[in-house]
Amino acid sequence: MPKLIKGVGCPYCGSSCDDIEVLVSDDETKILEVHNACIIGTNLFHHANDPTRPRLPRRRQPDGSMKEIPYDEAIDYMAKTMLAAKKPLVYGFGSTNCEGMSAVARIAEKSGAVLDNCATICHGPSFLAIFDNGYPSCTLGEAKNRADVVVFWGCNPMHAHPRHTSRYSIFPRGYFTQKGQMQRTVLCVDPRETDTAKLADHHLMLDQGHDYELFDAFRTVLRGFEIPDVVAGIPKETIKKSVEIMKNAKFCMIFFGMGCTHTDGRNHNIDAAISLTRDLNTHTKASIMAMRGHYNIAGPGQVWAWQFGFPYCIDLSKGTHAHMNPGETSSVDLAMRDEVDCFVNVGADAGAHFPIQPVQHLKKHPFITVDPNFNMASEISDLHIPVRIAGVDEPGVVYRMDNVPIQFRAVIKGLPGVPSDEELFNKVYERMCELTKTEPIWLAAKEDRRYPESEAVI
C-alpha cells in the first residue's frame, strides 16, 4: 500500500511550505504523487525518482571524461586538495540543511577557506543594509494575520515564490484579516507588468534601476515635503496616493527582492527601504522582509553567524579569526581577482548561476562539486560527489525566509551508499585531521551529531 505522508516541507523556495502531502511507494523508494505543492516543488520531488541520479563520486580523467570512483577515494581527494590549497573557496548552500552547513564549517576552518553562500549573489546587499540600518521585520505569520497593505518591491512571488501569496501575503484569511484578499490593498513596484503586478491594486511601473530615487521620494512625501512632478518615471500624484495608502494602513508589509539587490544601488536601495519602514512606523505599524530565494538560504546566515559571527563572505584563511568584507571576500570578486586556488561548490550551481567569467577563473584550479544531481557545475568539475537531497531523502532543520526554523522530514529512503552532506563533510574533516596529525574537535550543539549513526558511507 502506498503511504501518504502529511506535513512535508518543500525544499525549493523561501516560502518553505510545510503543508505538502507526498504519496510514496510501499517500500519508500519512489515518490508517486505530490499534493499541495506548486509546479516547481512537484517537479523537484518527482526529480528525486530519476533513475539516472548519480550514486558514486565521479573524477575527471586526463581525456576529459568522468570516471566513477569509491567514496573513500573522493573524500581523500577532497581533503588533500583543500589542505594543499592556500585559499580554497567553499560556496553554495542554497539547497541543503543546517546540519550540513554546520559540518562544512569545520573543514573550512581546518583548510583556511573562504566560506560563502548563495546570498553573495542574491540578498548579500540586503545583509549590508541590515548591518547599517537594522531590520524592522516580523514573521510571515504576522504578515498573514495583520497586514492590510502589502507592498511587493522588485519581487515577483507569482514566479519565484508561487505559493507565497496564497499562504502568507495576499489571499489567506488571518486573525485580523478575516476577509483575506478583499481586506488587503496590494501595491507592486516593478519595471515590468509582472504576474504579481497584475494581481496588485496599484502597479507603479518605475524606470528600471531607479529604485533609490523612488524610495527617497516616498520618504520625502511621508515627511511632508514636496517632490518633483515625476520621479523614476512615476507621477507625483501616484506617489502621494501610494504613500497615503501605506500611511493609512493598520499594518503595512513591504516585501523586497532581486529587483532591488541586483541592480544599481544594491545595498543603498535596501537601506532606503528600511528607512522608509522606520518612517512609516511613526504613523502606523510597518514591517519589511527580504524575499529569500531558497528554502534554507536563511540557514547559513544563522548557522555561520553563531559559529563565526558573520553570515556570508567569511574569510577563515588568516587562521586566527574570521574576517568578512564583501567586495573583497565575496565569491565573484575573489574569482575575478584570481585570489582562490580551489573551489568547492555545495548544493548550488555556480556553473549556471555565476556570470561566465568568474566560472572561467575558478576553473583554473581544482573544482569540486557536492550535489545530488547533475548540473552545470558538476559537468565542469574535477570531482563530483553525490549526496542525499535535503527535504526529500534526508531530514534536517531549515530556516524560512522570515528566519523561522522548521524541521523538514525525509519522505523516501536515500540511495544506498550515498551519504548526507553532514556525513560527507564529517568524513572529510576526519581525513583532514588524519593527514595533519591533529585531533578532531567535535563541538556540536547536539551530542548525537558527533558520529552520525547512518552507515551509508563505508
Added chain:
Amino acid sequence: MNMAKIHLNMITQRSIEEGAAMEQGKTNPNYFIACTVCEMNPEDMKKAGIWKNTNVKVTSECGTVIVKAIEPTQYCPPGLAHIRQGVWANQVVPPRTQSTGTPQYSGFPVTIESAPSERIKTALELVQGAVGLWQGGKI
C-alpha cells in the same frame, strides 16, 4: 534584410517556467526551452528588424549569446529586455559587483541584432565550452 541594431537595458530574473524546468534537470529540454528566450517589446523588435520567434544575438560589455526573441510573457516597456535567469543570461551578465559581491544581473546595456541563421547553443556546450571541456556530442 535590415541589419539594424538596438540598444536596450537588460534585466535577468526568475520565471516559473525556468524554475519548474530547472528542477527537472538542467540538461532537460524544458530548461533549454524556458531559458533561451529574450523578451522584448514588439516596438523594439520592429526598430531592429527582428521578427518575433527568431534568433537574435545579444551582446553586452562582457560577452554574447544567441537566444530567441519573443514577445513578453509579462509586459516589458520599450527600452527594456528580459532574459530569464540561467545559463544563457549569464553569458552576458557583467561580473562587476559595486563592491558588494553581487554581480550586475539587472540593468546593464546590451545590443540586440537579428541573427536568424545562428544556432542556439545548449547549456552544456556554453558552460563546458567556456572552460575548454566541450567535446561535442549531445546537442
